[in-house]
Amino acid sequence: MKVSQKTEYGLRAMVALAILAGQEQPISLPTIAESEAIPEQFLDQIVGKLRRAGFVKSVRGVNGGYMLSRPPEDISVGALVRVLEGSLSPIGCVTDRGADDGQAEENASENFCGRIRGCHTRSVWLRVTDAITRALDSISLADVMLDEVGVGAVVSADR
Template identity: 75%
Template sequence: MKVSQRTEYGLRAMVAIAAAAGTDHPVPLRAIAEAEGIPEQFLDQIVAQLRRAGFVKSVRGVNGGYMLSRPAADISVGDLVRVLEGSLAPIGCIREEVAAEEFCGRIRKCHTRNVWLRVMQAVTRALDSISLADVMMDEVAVQEVGGS
């Protein structure tokens, strides 16, 4: 599974907004864009998508910006990724919105489809098990894959 820049930026923006949770001060979009190095116009599109999905609410006015619409502990990374990325299916024949038979004529004799189903289930479980609050508390340095 390759994560798009939209999803990477969206998660980073949610962390920035969550950092201000409980302060009653909305986070201006420009401040997030500058702090995270995200183009403001692109971030505006992403945050609008997150707002429509009910993860953030906007506050208008001079001191306006964005706030979480519910506690960070109630927002899973999996939910954020599905909103921003779409399906977690690594291959088209297991996408929920596509009938497998319509996608591929080999579906009844395909021995590899279960591999992709297991991959999707594992990724889904992993992402759903991490809340935005967990991300905020995670101070453990993660070693790069392939690094020495």
């Protein structure tokens, strides 16, 4: 799974929003854009999508802006990624996009690949999708806010 810049910026914006505003006071889009070095027009599109999905709310007026619509503990990274990225599946034959029941997923998968019924590798991609979903759903926005592992620590751990 490759994460798009939209998703990267969206998660960074949500963390900034949680830290700068939380559920207490609105913060302006230019402030978020500046603090995270995200182009404001692109951020506007991302925040609009997050607002429509119910993660943020907008406040109008002189001191208006955006704020979280629920506590950071109640927002999973997986839910954010699904809103911004779509399916968490690394391959189309196991996509969960638009699936409201198992039948819808199976029909979408069959349209992707005619070999789905006899494919021996599909189970690999199903397991990968499940692992990615469980991992991202287990991380809350609050966890990300509190994460103190810096880039230097990650780089030195890889050596």
